[in-house]
Amino acid sequence: MRDVAIIGIGMTKWGELWEKSLRDVFVESALLAVEESGVDKIDSMYIGSMSSGIFVGQEHIASLLADYMGVNPIPATRVESACASGGIALRQAFIEVASGMSDVVLAGGVEKMTDVDGYQATYALGTASDQEYEGYHGITFPGLYALIARAHMEKYGTTREQLAMVAVKNHHNGSLNPLAQFPFEVTVEAVLNSVMVADPLRILDCSPITDGAAAVVVCPAEMARTLGKPVIKITGSGHATDAIALSSRKDITWLEAVYQSGKKAFDMAGKSPKDIDIIEVHDCFTIAEICVLEALGFFEKGKGGQAVERGQTSMDGDIPVNPSGGLKSKGHPVGATGIAQIVEAVKQLRGEAEKRQVKDARIAMTQNMGGSGGSSVVHILERE
């Protein structure tokens, strides 16, 4: 397998983009990534999108977007693993370039979520859970994470305030990210007094409904070295699955797919948590960030909440977590999130993250999750 590098990134402002359709939103970011990469053609593309069928009544979007980008007849494939769809798009691009099948591959993600009403959006997101065994009984997606949060609090003594501190940290980081949907600070008090969604999770514990896209271009590392820019290599890629229904798991506070995908990525790259300079994780809810950091081995089981409280995950802490603002502040257009994590990691490794730059970042990790942990994709990126 060949070494693979990321040579172009593209992302535009996220939010409620009512004046744009799915294809507009995607192609803006994709063309930015192609332009930045400096290549004159791409050989293939992968698009992560969770539920374009339910959100905008359009399947077959990879061909549609390739056409709107003007790159037909290249192969274009949509991949889906709920909210981990973007991370999988990068992984498929990585495999295709590593295999020698193609040289220049675009990996993108997109979701247009605000064209439907709240009920329909909640329904669409619920399709990431087990509809026959979870959805049928009426539980919503925030409800599933509320169960996880309650169990974590009960088992490990994680506090309501510690959950809030995840949101406070991520909004602080996001306030420095001009592309974030909600680039403002929040306080612990604001989180604790915000409207209840699913006890104990309040609205400021939840990532928002967002329209947005992101794209990156990958190629063989050898080709990247000829382009005169910092070479950002993909040195680890791990993907794993778990039962998507919480009722099928031994311990709902433990995200086995995150652990497994992290282990594969660490093993491939020959790294461990202490080597990672910055990490973007899937904080769809505040409790998710805590569970993910434990499953990846950054903190002991049950100690994630305390780590946040001690500031270990802040920009000047042991391991800066979600410098981009995370899903919480930056927004969460579900299929695009995994690619936006890569965009932030590349910016940090290139030293282009402006006010939120982590000093001397050389190795970055991204963790993108589907549903309540039914799938997880982890990548390790290194500046050569």
Add this chain to the structure above:
Amino acid sequence: MRDVAIIGIGMTKWGELWEKSLRDVFVESALLAVEESGVDKIDSMYIGSMSSGIFVGQEHIASLLADYMGVNPIPATRVESACASGGIALRQAFIEVASGMSDVVLAGGVEKMTDVDGYQATYALGTASDQEYEGYHGITFPGLYALIARAHMEKYGTTREQLAMVAVKNHHNGSLNPLAQFPFEVTVEAVLNSVMVADPLRILDCSPITDGAAAVVVCPAEMARTLGKPVIKITGSGHATDAIALSSRKDITWLEAVYQSGKKAFDMAGKSPKDIDIIEVHDCFTIAEICVLEALGFFEKGKGGQAVERGQTSMDGDIPVNPSGGLKSKGHPVGATGIAQIVEAVKQLRGEAEKRQVKDARIAMTQNMGGSGGSSVVHILERE
């Protein structure tokens, strides 16, 4: 890149499977494929499904199905390109094994289409067309192929009877396939007198709404040679896209994505149409089979209808087309179709196709199409 072979196939009877859910339908076929392959574990899987979100309200199905198969935590990825989703699942498995990333990969496809009413099924299938530029104006999917048929008749003199002969041939073949949804013969008169769907296409020109799944297992050819069964190698794989809206094409009777994907597969395998012993093509409507055979170079532009009339595509003709019965008779659970084509090709190459066996078949081709030609995936399989 390593040589890749198919070592296991699985498919059960297709039809209106109201007593089974999507996961039952898929896992039955997947376990057959794993059992037949004789391996004790799989490393990864790809699932083709067009619109599980709209048809059964469930996204995130790759993790769901991996769990129900009992193979967690392996990576499991859903791929989607409308009705070409199954073909893409095989292509991704091929790339992953060829790359050296994994050894044993399952490629499956599934669609559960009969749990919704006819209106909803028509809507779901319409999401393969351009919803903003085609669907918005009220055209259904049969309507798009009716436009293609009318143009082909006008431009090349293709007759209504020639279209009917495609259905007659495929139902004849399908009558010999015990897994087919509609394993009975039809006559030209029956087709011409069947109910009108979208002029000039009648119900017997259209593939049906079907519940079904299919799966295959692939591995390095070197490993396949140790298993003591006929080695069926994947020697060509081509995937291409085109504008999904007919209005964006120069000539709606010409399927450019089919041409491009065929060319790539032929080039990779070092073959041309005269080398192919049997072919499974995407006859979602009778006109589609004719256009596909022209685009792949089996017949001259505009001559596909005459070729059918002359019997050149029959079981004893120059090139037996759709020995399985095709989408028309076998059924068309959209995401599963591309894999079922592979299942038939492998049976033919192994000499296991029973009453519909094509004598001395050594090289097979499959062509799987998304929408009205917005995507196409072609594979060439060879018996070693």
